[in-house]
Structures are given as C-alpha cells and as structure tokens.
Amino acid sequence: MKKHNFYAGPSILSQYTIKNTADAVLNFADMGLSILEISHRSKQFQAVVDEAVALVKELLNVPEGYSVLFLGGGASLQFAMAPMNFLNTKAAYLDTGVWASKAIKEAKLFGEVDVVASGKDSHYTVIPKDYTVPTDVDYFHYTSNNTIYGTEIRKDPDVPVRMICDMSSDIFSRPVDVSKYDLIYAGAQKNLAPSGVTICIVKDAALDKVSRVIPTMLKYKTHVDKGSMFNTPPVLPIFAALQTLKYYKSLGGVAEIEKMDIAKADKLYAAIDESKIFVATVPNKEDRSIMNVCFVMKPEYAHLEKDFIEFATAQGMMGIKGHRDVGGFRASLYNALPMESVEALIACMKEFEAKNA
C-alpha cells in the first residue's frame, strides 16, 4: 500500500533527496567510498558544502554580508546560542508556543527579556498581533511557524529593531527579506534533510558585539571564519540538504514552492471547514499554517478520535496523530509532500465521515 507521510519532523523528504543520498552511501562522488567514511576535509565534500551555501543564498536571495552555516545541536541549541551572541542587555520575544517559550527560557539566562505578547491564553491557537516592540532592545525574536499548534507568521514582521527568527518548520516555503534579520536558524529535519544539521544565516557585521565570554564552539564567528569546518560537521545531513536544495531549485525556487504549499493547505482546510465531524483548531484563516494543519473532532464526535487514527493509518496515512499538547490530528504538508497525499487524506476523511456521521 502506498504510504502518505504526514509526520511533523523528522518528516517527508523528496524522492530525489532520498535516492541521491542512498547512492552516496554506496559510492560518493565516484570516490569508490561511502559518504559515511570520507574526510570532511576532502575536496569532494568541500564541494558539497560550497554548493549548499551557494544554493541557500540563491534560493533565499541572501544579501552580501551574510554567512550561511551548517551546525550541529539542533534548533534547540540556537535558543541559547542566539542570545549568547546577540543579547547585550535586553531582547524582545514573541511567545507563540512551546518552541518560542523554550527560546525565551534560554534568553533569560543572558539578559532581560521583554515578552511583548503571548498566545498562551488562546492555547496558542491565535497569533498575537497587538504588540509593540521597544526600540531599546538588541533584537526581536519570533518563531515563524508553530509546528505544534499549526499557526504561522508568513510575512516578515515590521518592527523597529533587528530580528532573529526560528524558521525550523517553514524555511524554504516562501521568500524572506533576509536583510531584516541578524540571524535566521532552522533545524533541517522539517523541510530539508534528516536531523543532525541546523542551518544558520547570520549577518557578519552583527557578530562580536557582546562583551561576555563565549566558548569557542558556541560563537558564530568561529564557524563563519572556518566555513562550518571548525570541527567535523554533520556530513551526511549536509549532503542530503544539498540534494533538497537542488530539488527546490529545479521546482523554480521558493516562490513557486509557496504556490504549491498554499494550494495543498487550502484544499485540506477547505475540506475540514466543510466537514460535519472535523474542525480546525486555528480559528483565524490568516493565522493558519500552510505547513502543519491541526484539526480535531467536533465535541459530539470526540469519541471517534481513536477510530479515525486507526482508520486513516490502515489506509496508509502516516503520522497524523496530533501533538500530545493539542490532541486530535496534525497533517504536516511540508514542501516534499505531493498534492496526491493531501487528496488521499481528504478522501479518507470523507469516507470516515460518511460511515460515522
């Protein structure tokens, strides 16, 4: 049976990425060796890093004066590394969910944190919009896509200070005005590669402005100076990321990808909004994520939740159980997910509804 991959992360990768990575595990760059057993300082792997950096810059239209880094430690390390390197006295944070809260917690270790607004009262189903970012902060941090709750900020915010953004779960799903940011970071396992590598796009001139002592490995400058080769980088995830970046370019870049992503999400939200038994958890259309679609059973059908998971899983719908903090269902529609999978899920929801409503 064909499987449809709706996992939230690690998550679906393009067949192009998987096939080329599998080939490289057997024979990388015609070296007669596996990508798993070659030096990260070989010229063949250096070429992979160089091409991946160039493609990130091309796809996101990264201006001069920025470096693209491939680091370990996941997005979670960035929660601490960002304030360590950019927070002098005070930073502003927008609290839109679990990941944003984790970033806030780490920032508090390094200075004053002004949480300008929080979606907590709405269980993070609404993106707060009524807030002011003070001008006397070192930066404004936000999470563009809230993977767990299915909310998303799809437009670069307009604030009077430099920005830092966690784009882990929607990077490469839309054009971004990188010039507004001192740092963009993203764990690769949602839209790019297997877990193990984190992409950072940093503004070089914004580095080295804090006075605190920073361990060498946790300084962006270290990695900028050494082109992500200060120590052994995550070789295999970087190789896989390069394949995905090439695939994105072949699709016509992020503006084209965004159109496809919006078409997929619109179709699924429309089916949920029309349904008698399902309801979306995010009420405002403008807050709804095009990457993670969260929905539940209407209260009168709540007892059917487990049945639907079983029914859908038996039809090849993988990973649609909602996050434990939200319950219900979550269909992640990352870039690599084909429209065909969205249509299969909708058909499965309709069949279940016809049998049970």
Ligand SMILES: *Cc1c(COP(=O)(O)O)cnc(C)c1O
């Ligand atoms: C998954 C995720 C993270 C955590 O990433 P790790 O690489 O596991 O540390 C952080 N932020 C967002 C928005 C995520 O989706």
